[in-house]
Amino acid sequence: MKYDEILILIPSHGLEDFPTDLAEKPAAGLLNAFAVAWHPVLLAQSRTIPRWNRSDLPPEETANRLIFVPAACDKSVPSGWIAEARRAGAVVLAGLTDREELAAAALEPLAEKPHVADDVVADFYALGTAWLQMELLTRHMHHFSSVDESQLQREAVAAADAALAADPEAVRAHLRTCFEALLEVRERFYPVDCYLLDLCLLIPRLADAHLDRLLASPGPVNYLATAADLEAIAAERPETIAAMKAAWDERRADLIGGEWNDAPTPLLPVESVLWQFRRGRAAFRKLFDRVPRTWGRRRFGLSTQLPQILHRFGYHSALHLVMDDGLYPDAEQSKIRWEGCDGTIIDAITRIPLAADSAASYLRFAQRMAESMEQDHVAAVLLAHWPEVKSPWLEDLRRIHSYLPVLGRFVTLDEFVEQTDTPGRLSRYEEAEYLTPFFIQAVARREADPVSRFADYLSRRARFDAGCWFRALAAVLRGRAVDSAGEDEQAAIVEEAGPDADRGVGSPDVQSGQTATAASEHGQTGMSAPRAEGFLDSFVAEAAESLAGVVMSGGGDRPGFLVLNPLSFTRRVSVELEGLEAPPPVDGPVKAVQFDDERRAVVVEVPGAGFAWVPRHAHEQTPPAEHSVGRIANPSKDSSRAGGRIGNPSHGGPAMAEEDVLRNEWFEVYLHAETGGIAQIKEYGRRPNRLSQQLAFRFPREKEIPSAGEGQPPSKTLYSLMRRKSARIASAGPACGEIVCEGELIDPETGGALADYRQTVRVWRGRPVVEIEIELDLQHTSEGDPWSNYYASRFAWNDSAAVLTRSVQQGAHGYRGERIESPWFLEIATDEHRTTILPHGLPFHRISGPRMVDTVLIPEGETRRRFRITVAIDADYPMQLALDALAPVTVVGTETGPPRVGPSGWFFHLDLKNVQITRIAARGVDGGQWTVDSVTEEAALPAPDSALPTPNSAFVLRLIETDGRHRQARLRCFRAPAAARQCDFQGNTVANLRIEGDAVLFDVTPHEIIDLELRFGDAP
Secondary structure, three states, X not given: OOOOEEEEEEOOOOHHHOOOOXXXXXXXXXXXXXXXXXXXXXXXXXXXXOEEEEOOOOOOOOOOEEEEEOHHHOOOOOOOHHHHHHHOOOEEEEOOOOHHHHHHHHHOXXXXXXXXXXXXXXXXXXXXXXXXXXXXXXXXXXXXXXXXXXXXXXHHHHHHHHHHOOOHHHHHHHHHHHHHHHHHHHXXXXXXXXXXXXXXXOOHHHOOHHHHHHHHOOOOEEEEOOHHHHHHHHHHOHHHHHHHHHHHHOOOEEEEOOOOOOOOHHHOOHHHHHHHHHHHHHHHHHHHOOOOOEEOOOOOOOOOOHHHHHHHOOOOEEEXXXXXXXXXXXXXXXXXXXXXXXXXXXXXXXXXXXXOOOHHHHHOHHHHHHHHHHHOOOOEEXXXXXXXXXOXXXXXXXXXXXXXXXXXXXXXXXXXXXXXXXXXXXXXXXHHHOEOOHHHHHHHOOOOOOOHHHHHHHHHHHHHHHHHHHHHHHHHHHOOOOOHHHHHHHHHHHHOOOOOOOOOXXXXXXXXXXXXXXXXXXXXXXXXXXXXXHHHHHHHHHHHHHHHHHHOOOOOEOOEEEEEOOOOOOEEEEEEOOOOOOOOOOOOOEEEEEEOOOOEEEEEEEOXXXXXXXXXXXXXXXXXXXXXXXXEOOOOOOOOOOOOOOOOHHHOOOOOEEOOEEEXXXXXXXXOOOOOOEEEEEEOOOOOEOOEEEEEEEEEEEEEEOOOOOOOOOEEEEEOEEEEEEEEEEEEOOOEEEEEEEEEEEOXXXXXXXXXXXXXXXEEOOEEEEXXXXXXXXXXXXXXXXXXXXXXXXXXXOOOOOEEEEEEOOEEEOXXXXXXXXXXXXXXXXXXXXXXXXXOOOOEEXXXXXXXXXEEEEOOOOOOOEEEEEEEEOOOOHHHHHHHHHOOOEEEEEOOEOOOOOOEEEOEEEOOOOEEEEEEEOOOEEOOEEOOOOOOOOOOOOOHHHOOOOOOOEEEEEEEEOOOOOEEEEEEEOOOOOEEEEEOOOOOEEEEOEEEOOEEEEEEOOOOEEEEEEEOOOOO
């Protein structure tokens, strides 16, 4: 048999309405029909190029024709037409989708079937794909098809003849002319370059022979992987890493990423995020002798803090897109100028990739490219896939590119950013536009503790940061180098016990539905949390003892307690002092004392980045000396708005706790007699209620409650009832007031108990906060959507003009919608008042009504039953409160005292409360490894008059602005610096800073992360 014509039926009236939303098999059948129709044997037989016809009006003349009827046309082809066409002498291919099956069926009726090399046949298939996509692209760009069909037919048939004659050079020459004709069509409506970005996602399990073949290919490929995954690949297949390095060096490949793993960074503190980058970039340097210049990740990780972090680590671009779930600004552009919350700008790609393994993606390819051509200043399409791509169309695109960039030029992301123009318009997004999918994903995967894992981690990280501060400060005071590299190694113990320690972070199941990779592929052990807890106990204790040795050097001969504050602001804290033999006088740093059978505690004021000393025995305190290791703290200048006074019960004044009432200098707390929750937090005088609180279970659907009165309609509610059974006063003062309520949560429909509760409400003299401790014993558990079915602590306020602010990566930001992620604080602010809810690391909250918010305690899978929440009144800087709640002071028992400098002192002092010091580090960064000046030899503790750094020693203080304010800051030091500069995370100078006496002056932009390098002595 000989074919006179090749025809493809399409399920549309024309190419203008060519379908773009077919399911996988119909899409594959349609696309493969257009590719196989250009088989060289079929072209040589028919002497013509294929043409298409609408399926609902198929041709009447069908003799000696090869007709492809894709599955997408099954419903539109007239009944009986296929059988009639076959009777008329046509070969009709229906019900086939696979490319090889279609080709075999098309060639089967031919009398002669000359052999053509598979590689040559694949080039003809690519020509068929190119022709279809160019015809579609032309129409999406609102142009008429202008291809020279006579030339295209002549050259295609000539190429087919050459293929049958086994003349590869002639085949390539004629095919190139065909591609030139198609490129000429595209250049009529888009005469500049358009780009294709091949994005291959890597995990250890899929680093196999398919990846080896991809690495050997000449086409540019961009590999997206975490450093942890690459290290796992290197351990199993070092030859693969060597091939990847060679491809990267030859610019055939580009590596995208930089972080150690795909941790839930939007919910983590900044130091954790920076650690992820430091460790990840160090691993890249170890494996490849270089680091990525474009950042991206598979799992959600976007935040407005990212541009400045990436810029200061030396990145030139980012992938501002998400390959799993979550909400983010998705106004797609091939290239934008992404402006972060601090004003830093970085290039970013926001075009969502097409799935390169999906036939449906290639139905949309022309549409997506046309959108980019019309909307972007440079057109580009991303194609994402795992190393093995079973669909043939990505290979078609690569073969097209090997001839000419008809549909786009394949480039690496590095080339794309460098070779394309910078868009003029800035894209600034608000943090409220981002919402992670982590909560829903954890519950859907039935992971343990989807809520408390974050609280536990943030607590551990705060303890670790405190230990690092103590140890580094002790080194600075002794004139020794700060061991930042050692701290980063120890941080791995804490970070590997992070919120994702039990799931193998970055697993592909999030993006593709595949089985999650084992935790061992990502450096996780499954026993990381107990290991981290044990490490922290000894680490913090040893670091605190080291700093205490410096502070107490040359002190008195009285035993006591040294209270160390790792945070950079003055704190009033309540401290339990085991071994306190008598109540110390309320004098100096001691503001109140609770000394009874239950508690040996003091309320002590500790300077920022400083210390306070409390005597173990009740003796008169020694006045401070004139010289010091650190500065002597100024007397407290309390800015509180206290309106009432309380007395000491032993002196006849009102108690701090009476029936259902707690009080201190600032406010009174009224407990609800029926529920046991907080009815009011009220300042003295005629002031309105600031906040109410109660516990509740949220049902997944509304409950209908019959009305108690006749003729009244039933009420509806989503929440349980809270009923108190008992209440007792646990402490009435003089420093602590505490009431414990017990009761149950009731189903209002059935009257049955859902859970028993125990809630402790506590206030301290001298501290404008209310401490709430919650314990639940469940009879009914939550199921399903964690945003809709949970146990919660509910809060309500009465001012409709109040603005609710939440925290993201230690910064204050707004929110949008009902779901809020905020592990540090929720602030309810008006022009006159500020009320701050501190959830102690509990990150998930839901707006449940006007002026109401739920802090989620127990969704499905949560095993924690005890929780802490603090409410602060009229504090202007909520991040200070949040850090105060998460990072307790450290107490060191001393056999000597008071310190030579007096009962309290500081080492660094900031005049801005919206800026926090987070770390002392070694100076400079080189290749991800911290470098230091020469290390002084080990020596005994310095003498009292020499407890200062040796000349030429330098270190870095890291600071972060937390309130979104632009200010000039003044940092005072325990000694006048000789030189100061601001540097980026690689040690490069950003600005040299002015010094006035013992103070360094510098500007702070909103949410900026600042590294200040200080040098003492005569710097070279």
